[in-house]
Each structure stands twice: as structure tokens, then as C-alpha cells.
Amino acid sequence: MKKILVLFLFSFSLLKAMADEGMWLPMLLGQQVYNDMVKKGLKLTKEQLYSVNKSSLKDAILIFGGGCTGEIVSGEGLIFTNHHCGYSAIANASTVEHNYLQDGFYAYNKDQEIKSDLTVQFLDRIADVTNEVEAAVKGLSWAERTAKMPEVYKSITDKVLDNENGLVGRIYPMFKGNQYIMYVYKSYRDIRLVGAPPETVGKFGGDTDNWEWPRHTGDFSIFRVYAAKDGKPADYSKDNTPLKPKYFLPVSIKGVKDGDYAMIYGYPGGTNRYETSYGIQLKNDIENPSLVNLRDVRLKIMHEQMLKDPAVKLKLASNYASIANYWKFFDGETKQLIKFHTFDQKQAYENKFAEWAKGKAEYEHIFTDYAKNYAEWTPYSKQRQYINEGIMGSPLAAFAGSLIGVEANLLKPGISSADIKKSVDAATAARKKFQSSEDKISDQKIMAQTAMLFYNDIDKSQHPIGFYEGIKNIYGDLKEEQTFKKWATNTFDKTIMLDDARWASFSANPDATVLQADPAFSYAAAFIKNYNLKYAPLYTAFNTNNARLGKSYLKGIMEMNPAAAAKMYPDANFSMRVSFGSVKSYNPRDAVHYDYITTGKGVLEKYIAGDYEFDLPAKQIELMKKKDFGQYIDKARNDLVVDFITTNDITGGNSGSPVIDGSGNLIGLAFDGNYEALSHKIAFDKDLNRTICVDVRYVLWCIDKLGGAKNIISELKLVK
Numbered sequence: 001m002k003k004i005l006v007l008f009l010f011s012f013s014l015l016k017a018m019a020d021e022g023m024w025l026p027m028l029l030g031q032q033v034y035n036d037m038v039k040k041g042l043k044l045t046k047e048q049l050y051s052v053n054k055s056s057l058k059d060a061i062l063i064f065g066g067g068c069t070g071e072i073v074s075g076e077g078l079i080f081t082n083h084h085c086g087y088s089a090i091a092n093a094s095t096v097e098h099n100y101l102q103d104g105f106y107a108y109n110k111d112q113e114i115k116s117d118l119t120v121q122f123l124d125r126i127a128d129v130t131n132e133v134e135a136a137v138k139g140l141s142w143a144e145r146t147a148k149m150p151e152v153y154k155s156i157t158d159k160v161l162d163n164e165n166g167l168v169g170r171i172y173p174m175f176k177g178n179q180y181i182m183y184v185y186k187s188y189r190d191i192r193l194v195g196a197p198p199e200t201v202g203k204f205g206g207d208t209d210n211w212e213w214p215r216h217t218g219d220f221s222i223f224r225v226y227a228a229k230d231g232k233p234a235d236y237s238k239d240n241t242p243l244k245p246k247y248f249l250p251v252s253i254k255g256v257k258d259g260d261y262a263m264i265y266g267y268p269g270g271t272n273r274y275e276t277s278y279g280i281q282l283k284n285d286i287e288n289p290s291l292v293n294l295r296d297v298r299l300k301i302m303h304e305q306m307l308k309d310p311a312v313k314l315k316l317a318s319n320y321a322s323i324a325n326y327w328k329f330f331d332g333e334t335k336q337l338i339k340f341h342t343f344d345q346k347q348a349y350e351n352k353f354a355e356w357a358k359g360k361a362e363y364e365h366i367f368t369d370y371a372k373n374y375a376e377w378t379p380y381s382k383q384r385q386y387i388n389e390g391i392m393g394s395p396l397a398a399f400a401g402s403l404i405g406v407e408a409n410l411l412k413p414g415i416s417s418a419d420i421k422k423s424v425d426a427a428t429a430a431r432k433k434f435q436s437s438e439d440k441i442s443d444q445k446i447m448a449q450t451a452m453l454f455y456n457d458i459d460k461s462q463h464p465i466g467f468y469e470g471i472k473n474i475y476g477d478l479k480e481e482q483t484f485k486k487w488a489t490n491t492f493d494k495t496i497m498l499d500d501a502r503w504a505s506f507s508a509n510p511d512a513t514v515l516q517a518d519p520a521f522s523y524a525a526a527f528i529k530n531y532n533l534k535y536a537p538l539y540t541a542f543n544t545n546n547a548r549l550g551k552s553y554l555k556g557i558m559e560m561n562p563a564a565a566a567k568m569y570p571d572a573n574f575s576m577r578v579s580f581g582s583v584k585s586y587n588p589r590d591a592v593h594y595d596y597i598t599t600g601k602g603v604l605e606k607y608i609a610g611d612y613e614f615d616l617p618a619k620q621i622e623l624m625k626k627k628d629f630g631q632y633i634d635k636a637r638n639d640l641v642v643d644f645i646t647t648n649d650i651t652g653g654n655s656g657s658p659v660i661d662g663s664g665n666l667i668g669l670a671f672d673g674n675y676e677a678l679s680h681k682i683a684f685d686k687d688l689n690r691t692i693c694v695d696v697r698y699v700l701w702c703i704d705k706l707g708g709a710k711n712i713i714s715e716l717k718l719v720k
């Protein structure tokens with residue numbers, strides 16, 4: 001009985017967004033969805049959410065850096081985003097003497113703001129280009145179509161490219177390629193650091209608390225976007241002025257209550273809500289566990305060195321955080337997929353679909369084809385996970401691997417010396433970047449251990465021919481860790497990549513044989529070439545088939561249930577979305593209730609003096625003990641609210657997104673998802689899914705009381 005109920009609910013939810021599920025396109029918001037928003041508590045008109053002609057809420061939202069969201073909160077281009085989104089910019093601005101990552105930083109006037117190498121992008125407009133795309137690939141086979149697509153995209157986006165005004169177009173397939181939408185972005189490149197709390201606040205709880213509620217993290221940082229005097233995007237210059245934005249968000253310090261409306265705008269990176277049971281099986285059996293295994297090794301080695309030396313910590317921190325973030329995610333994702341029986345539910349739905357598809361030529365082959373496609377690729381998928389980590393996670397090997405292109409140029413008949421110089425100069429620039437974050441001690445250990453892991457874990461028939469025999473002949477038994485240690489030591493000692501003088505003489509007189517004789521290059525090249533030659537084509541075929549099948553499967557799902565199709569949303573793909581829901585407590589497991597907010601009391605409870613993850617600035621402890629919360633206090637709790645949770649449907653990429661109340665005011669910044677629903681990329685759970693947000697009152701308290709940066713507070717439009 002129970003099982004039938006579950007299946008029924010599932011098949012329903014696959015077709016139609018239920019509860020607070022859904023990442024909607026704000027520019028194409030259906031009336032039904034808008035009505036649901038109003039029912040939940042939205043007080044704005046559709047035009048105020050997104051307007052083609054007037055400034056609207058969407059104009060305050062931006063893509064921050066490579067993969068986060070930010071929002072404009074003042075008339076002078078002030079940006080709020082997460083601490084973990086500004087993390088590498090903060091680390092780059094830091095030295096051991098001026099350690100802003102450790103101690104925090106506030107600019108008390110604009111002259112103190114720090115230049116970064118970030119960019120931000122605003123959404124200018126969108127266009128549905130489905131007809132144009134389809135016309136350009138009409139009559140082609142699926143393989144031809146896939147091959148031609150980049151060219152088709154380029155010819156369409158070239159028409160809107162406008163370098164002077166920083167406008168670029170990008171095309172996003174929606175509903176697995178059943179629709180194509182072009183987004184035109186305006187990109188700015190003079191972005192300056194304005195403020196960040198100490199890491200003990202901005203990353204309070206570290207990786208122990210990451211992806212978990214209850215949480216007590218002040219995950220925010222502050223930047224400003226600058227433009228040329230005429231408002232156009234420009235390279236960094238002292239003469240640039242703060243951007244006058246089209247729109248900025250007022251900030252409400254009225255506080256949140258259980259059940260309040262909450263809306264989140266932003267750039268969710270990727271979901272696969274229409275993933276098949278085959279995909280889930282591959283993920284759970286091979287992809288996630290092998291990645292977790294591999295990252296385990298790297299993280300332990302890196303952490304050990306970071307603890308020993310503050311300079312190494314600054315070098316590795318940002319990279320470490322991103323490896324750790326998805327190490328925990330992939331582990332948790334599989335645990336939750338198993339807990340929710342997602343595989344069984346998908347399979348039950350697929351059986352229903354197959355039943356419906358019988359006799360329909362367009363659809364009846366889909367699941368036999370899926371089965372064949374997965375069976376063909378699965379034996380090689382683990383190797384791909386290893387190679388995909390960037391020569392298994394050794395930065396030296398990854399850099400060495402990037403020189404395969406240089407080698408190819410050096411061997412190209414008739415290539416001009418100017419082109420060779422260009423290619424070698426680019427490698428020298430890449431080497432500089434690699435060196436700026438290279439820690440030899442940890443890297444050498446990573447190289448030894450991961451090369452050994454590959455040897456033990458990947459089917460021998462897939463090893464690069466002769467590579468391990470070579471190690472055995474020189475360094476000894478492949479079962480011994482010592483063997484790999486000796487090999488890695490030799491590699492690090494002999495490579496030209498870590499030796500300035502030898503690199504300089506190579507670049508003055510580039511010769512392929514020097515690369516080929518280099519132990520780091522020959523290691524990386526052996527594995528990458530082996531993969532590229534034998535396995536990459538299989539992966540491309542696997543992906544191409546999946547894309548073709550996915551498109552028909554989704555089309556079939558919509559045909560099977562046309563009523564529900566009206567309320568379907570496309571998978572996240574880093575295009576702008578809005579999601580709506582409410583502030584809400586939950587019960588993570590039997591007999592356990594989680595409150596919807598956390599407070600200063602909990603911060604002090606978690607505090608561990610001197611701890612890597614749970615330490616606190618002395619001033620914070622003092623002010624929190626005194627309850628010196630000023631206008632940011634939550635009167636009902638007589639405390640400072642730190643974080644809160646909502647039912648919103650978001651994912652990675654949404655980090656830094658504004659959490660907005662029913663009247664359009666900023667109430668918090670989304671920064672995480674909860675552990676109990678970590679399978680959210682594949683299936684949204686209507687009971688357990690939560691978005692974790694830092695309360696904007698905590699953000700302002702940190703800026704004002706801890707940081708003393710009243711200049712920032714006075715720039716905001718506060719709603720009290």
C-alpha cells in the first residue's frame with residue numbers, strides 16, 4: 001500500500017512541479033506559476049519581477065565570477081554575494097602579513113577598495129531562437145547536428161556581439177534541447193573587494209558543517225562594480241567610477257517568521273530532474289564513489305600541509321574548499337538517492353512510459369537504446385572520473401598535461417617560428433599561474449598516491465601501454481607505496497617545470513624532445529593520450545546518444561501528460577531562474593525537529609577556541625555575550641538571528657543569491673543546501689528540501705558592529 005502511494009506521488013512529481021519545486025524562467029513566467037507566487041505571499045506585479053522595457057528586479061541580479069550569483073544593493077554598484085564566492089579574490093588579495101582571509105577586511109572609503117580579477121554579468125535581454133537553431137540543422141543526422149551546433153550557435157550569437165558595450169550572447173538548450181533560448185549579457189570587468197568577514201565568521205563550521213543545517217555561518221562578502229565614466233564596461237582604471245545600476249534591492253531588517261514568503265533569483269548551475277534509472281545506477285555504483293575515493297586522498301594530504309604553514313594555507317585554500325565542497329556533496333548525494341529509493345522510482349516511471357510508448361515509433365525504442373548505451377560506456381566510466389580530476393589531482397601533472405598542445409605545435413610540419421613562440425609564451429604564462437599556487441610537498445605525495453590508486457583501481461587492460469612496467473623496472477614492486485614515492489621524487493627532482501633556469505632555456509629554444517624526455521610531461525601525456533585516443537570517442541558517443549534519447553524522452557513525457565506539461569520547468573543550466581517558497585522548519589528524521597532559524601546563542605555553543613573550523617574573533621564573542629545587537633536584534637528571540645532556512649528549489653550556482661520577501665526586499669543570501677536532500681539535483685524532495693540562507697541582519701551586524709564599516713551600511717536603503 002505504502003509503496004503504491006510513493007509511486008503515485010513520484011510519477012506525479014516528475015511531471016509537474018509540486019509544492020515549492022521549480023526553477024522558473026523569470027522572463028517567461030506562466031500565469032499559473034505567477035498566481036501560485038501571489039497565493040504564497042508575493043505582492044509584486046509580473047512587470048516588477050521582470051520587464052523588457054523598464055527597470056525591474058532582475059536588473060539587480062548578476063552572475064558573479066565564474067559560477068556564483070550576486071545582487072546590487074546600492075545606487076553605487078555595491079554587490080553582496082557569499083564569502084565562498086569571493087573566497088579566491090579574498091585569498092588573492094591576502095599575504096601572510098595582511099591576511100584578509102584570516103582577519104577580514106573592510107574598505108572605509110572607496111580608495112581602500114581592492115582590485116580583483118573578477119567579472120560580473122548582467123542579463124540584458126533574452127530571445128527564443130528555437131526556430132533559427134532548428135532551421136540551421138534541418139535534415140541532418142543526430143551526429144551531424146551535434147557536430148554543427150557550435151557553428152550554428154556562433155552564427156546566431158555573433159549578431160548580438162558588441163565588444164564596446166560588453167554584450168555577449170549565449171544560447172541555452174531548454175527541456176533537453178526541445179527549446180533554445182539566447183541570453184544576452186552585459187559584462188563588467190573592474191570589480192573591487194569592499195569587505196569580507198574573518199574566515200572564522202565567513203566559513204564558520206568549515207567542512208564539518210558544510211551542506212548541513214543547523215548552521216551558523218556568516219557566508220557573505222562585498223564587492224563593487226566599476227565602469228568607465230560613460231557607464232561602459234572597462235578594464236581596471238583609477239578613473240573608473242562606480243556603476244549606476246538600473247535597479248538595486250532595498251534591505252529589510254524586519255526579520256523572518258516561519259511561513260513567510262521567500263523568493264530567490266539567481267543562476268542555478270545544473271540539475272538533471274529527468275535523469276533515468278540508468279544514469280542513477282552509474283552515478284551511485286561508479287561515478288560518485290570513485291570521485292570521493294580519489295578526493296579523500298588529495299584532501300588529507302593538502303590539509304596536513306595547510307595546517308603546518310599559513311603561506312601554504314593561502315595558496316591552497318581556495319582549491320581545497322572547492323574540492324572538499326563536492327567531495328562531501330557526491331558522497332551525500334548517493335546516500336540520499338539510496339535513502340529515497342530514487343532508482344526504483346525512476347524505473348517504475350520508465351516502465352509506465354514504456355507501456356505508453358508501445359507502438360509509437362518515435363518513443364518505443366528509447367529504453368532499449370538507453371540500456372545499450374549505458375552498457376557500452378560503463379566499463380570505462382571509472383577511468384574517466386580519474387582523468388577528469390586533472391591528472392588525478394596533482395597540479396604539476398595537470399600543468400604538464402596542458403603542454404600536450406605545445407608538443408603538437410612543435411611537431412607540426414611547416415609551423416612558423418612566430419606561432420611556436422606564441423604557444424610557448426602562453427605556456428610560460430600558464431606556468432606562472434601554476435607556480436603561484438603550487439605546494440611541492442603536498443603535490444608530490446598526491447602524485448605518488450593517485451598514480452598508485454589508478455594502478456590498483458582501474459582495469460589493467462585500460463592502463464597506458466608500458467607505463468607501469470617502466471616504473472616497475474626502475475623503482476621496484478608496484479604493490480609497494482615506496483615504489484611510487486621514489487618515482488614521484490624523481491619526477492619532481494628532474495622536471496623542467498619546477499626549474500626556472502631549465503624552463504627559460506627550453507622556452508628560448510623550444511624542442512619537442514625536451515618535453516618528451518621530461519618525467520612530469522611523459523607521465524601526464526601517457527595517461528591523457530591513452531584516454532583521448534581510446535576512450536574519449538566512446539564518451540562522446542555515449543553523450544551524444546544520451547542527448548538524443550533525452551530529448552525524445554522529455555518530448556514523450558510532455559505528450560503523455562499534456563496538462564502537466566504546462567507547469568513544467570527546464571533543468572537548471574546556469575541561466576537566470578526564480579524560485580519561490582517559504583521560510584520553514586522541518587523534521588529531518590524521526591523525533592527530531594529543526595527550527596527555521598539559528599541564533600548567536602548557537603554560535604557561542606559551537607565555538608571551540610583555536611579550532612580550524614569553529615574558532616571565532618574575540619570581539620565577536622564579546623559583543624555576542626553582551627547582546628550588543630543594535631537595530632539588528634530579533635526582538636522575539638532577544639538574540640541575533642544568524643541563518644534561516646526556506647523551502648526554495650536551488651542548487652550550486654545559486655550561491656550568493658538574494659533571498660527576497662514578498663515586497664521585493666532583500667532578507668538574506670542563499671548559500672547552501674541541506675544534507676537530508678542532497679539528491680536535489682536529481683529529485684526534489686517536497687518534505688525535506690531546504691535552502692540555507694544567511695540572515696541579512698547578521699550580515700549587517702558583522703559589517704557594522706564587528707567591522708565598524710558604517711560607510712557601507714549608510715549606502716543601503718534599509719527597510720525597518
Ligand code: ARG
Pocket residue numbers: 084203205206207210211321322324325652653655671672673
Ligand atoms: N556547499 C556550499 C555550496 O556549494 C559551499 C560552501 C562552502 N563552504 C565550505 N565549507 N566548503 O554552495
